[in-house]
Amino acid sequence: MALGRDYEKQNCSLARALEVIGERWTILVLRDLFYGIHRFTDLQAHLDIPRAVLTDRLTRLTAEGVVRRSEYQRGRYEYSLTAHGRELWPALFALSQWGDRHNAPEGPRRLFSHAPCATDLAAGGMCPGCGTVPAPEEIDVRPGPGARPDRTDAASVALRSRHRLLTPLLTDA
Amino acid sequence: MALGRDYEKQNCSLARALEVIGERWTILVLRDLFYGIHRFTDLQAHLDIPRAVLTDRLTRLTAEGVVRRSEYQRGRYEYSLTAHGRELWPALFALSQWGDRHNAPEGPRRLFSHAPCATDLAAGGMCPGCGTVPAPEEIDVRPGPGARPDRTDAASVALRSRHRLLTPLLTDA
Numbered sequence: 001m002a003l004g005r006d007y008e009k010q011n012c013s014l015a016r017a018l019e020v021i022g023e024r025w026t027i028l029v030l031r032d033l034f035y036g037i038h039r040f041t042d043l044q045a046h047l048d049i050p051r052a053v054l055t056d057r058l059t060r061l062t063a064e065g066v067v068r069r070s071e072y073q074r075g076r077y078e079y080s081l082t083a084h085g086r087e088l089w090p091a092l093f094a095l096s097q098w099g100d101r102h103n104a105p106e107g108p109r110r111l112f113s114h115a116p117c118a119t120d121l122a123a124g125g126m127c128p129g130c131g132t133v134p135a136p137e138e139i140d141v142r143p144g145p146g147a148r149p150d151r152t153d154a155a156s157v158a159l160r161s162r163h164r165l166l167t168p169l170l171t172d173a
Numbered sequence: 174m175a176l177g178r179d180y181e182k183q184n185c186s187l188a189r190a191l192e193v194i195g196e197r198w199t200i201l202v203l204r205d206l207f208y209g210i211h212r213f214t215d216l217q218a219h220l221d222i223p224r225a226v227l228t229d230r231l232t233r234l235t236a237e238g239v240v241r242r243s244e245y246q247r248g249r250y251e252y253s254l255t256a257h258g259r260e261l262w263p264a265l266f267a268l269s270q271w272g273d274r275h276n277a278p279e280g281p282r283r284l285f286s287h288a289p290c291a292t293d294l295a296a297g298g299m300c301p302g303c304g305t306v307p308a309p310e311e312i313d314v315r316p317g318p319g320a321r322p323d324r325t326d327a328a329s330v331a332l333r334s335r336h337r338l339l340t341p342l343l344t345d346a
Contacts, residue, residue, distance in 0.1 A: 013269040016277075024195065027195070028183060091268040091270075093267075099193075102238075103190075109185060124263050126306065147184070151184065
């Protein structure tokens with residue numbers, strides 16, 4: 001992709017990160033993988049983007065070692081975040097907090113809590129209950145006061161209930 | 174820009190954040206403003222991008238209330254982050270840590286420390302010295318072991334010394 005070459009003169013860790021995840025839609029693909037949306041069909045319906053765009057982003061993320069692809073049925077694939085990909089959680093959380101702070105008049109659209117402490121995360125993804133920055137495996141997502149339940153795709157419906165990040169989201173029911 | 178409309182069906186705080194800062198180069202413009210690079214000429218030289226691209230990104234960020242433009246001399250403008258823009262710090266820090274973790278064989282390119290504690294920041298932008306997530310006004314940036322001093326523009330040279338974030342970088346000397 002062109003993006004990688006664009007930033008090559010920038011001797012900068014942020015530029016390197018953007019070369020991997022700065023393509024349009026990529027961060028939202030990663031968000032969905034954190035939510036546990038793991039099948040191509042569900043990702044496509046939840047993101048509402050063309051197949052070709054989703055295929056391109058997943059192929060790129062797989063090549064970069066951020067996403068793992070596995071066959072769950074002959075010819076059908078599911079996707080999950082690698083350890084490297086999971087380390088993007090603090091960045092995605094911080095961006096989404098920022099989006100809420102000035103652009104959510106009715107309050108956050110989703111709330112994130114540290115499950116063992118049952119405490120909502122604060123700035124920097126820190127849990128005020130235990131003072132640590134929990135890994136996504138210990139974080140629950142649930143709809144907040146600003147949620148608008150207008151989407152009817154399977155993943156949107158499943159995410160109306162509290163859900164542990166990275167746990168495959170059940171969309172077959 | 175097209176980006177804002179692209180994500181409109183995504184009822185998501187992350188998508189809202191990306192509508193403001195997801196355009197190519199925008200995050201690196203913000204990085205430079207955190208470093209205290211404040212004049213158009215210095216920004217352009219440090220980013221090494223066409224004038225039109227920089228003008229477009231700054232205009233958009235100003236319209237979104239992320240950046241403030243002020244005239245420091247007749248017909249000459251400087252730029253700084255508003256309070257809203259400064260709140261992006263945790264997200265930029267997290268992204269840059271991620272870029273370092275898997276893509277900096279010689280170590281981080283830049284190091285960030287909480288000045289009052291003289292302690293390098295840890296995950297989530299937290300200061301291990303005092304347990305808080307410091308605001309950028311209290312953070313120093315300095316070159317790390319992975320820094321490559323190959324750029325000769327005024328801002329790159331000035332950033333070879335320790336510098337307090339958001340403090341205007343002196344590039345006239």
